[in-house]
Amino acid sequence: MELTRPTTASPERARARRRFDADGMAVAAFVLGLVGLLVMNIVLGPVAVVLAVLALRRGTARRARALLGLGLGVADLVVLAVVMSTSGGSAWSIA
Structure with missing residues (x-):
């Protein structure tokens, strides 16, 4: 029975993977920031x-x-602050 050793990622491959993750984070930040202008700006x-x-x-x-x-x-947080200051401290109302 032959055992194989685990492969180690080369530095170039690790750098490419890290850049790919960073690109995904950039897109996610843009999408979440855009959606956050409309809904759930306190979280998004x-x-x-x-x-x-x-x-x-x-x-x-x-x-x-x-x-x-x-x-x-940042605009999401500014919108939240403006809405809360103009509505008397409550950003959402049920009725």
């Missing part, structure tokens, strides 16, 4: 900001999309 805004910052730190090829996601995430 901070998530978009975090994903955008992580994508930028990991060196994404989609830098503009990550920056847009960052801007939209």
Whole structure:
């Protein structure tokens, strides 16, 4: 019976995988920031900001999309603050 040793990823492959993950984070930040302008901005805004910052730190090829996601995430939080200040502290109402 022959045992095979586990393969180790080359540094180039690991770098490509990390960039692929960062590109996905940039797109996710953009989409979540855009959707967050309409619904659930209290959750989606901070998530978009975090994903955008992580994508930028990991060196994404989609830098503009990550920056847009960052801007939209911050805009989500600004919209939330404005809505809460104009509605007397409650952002949502059931009735």
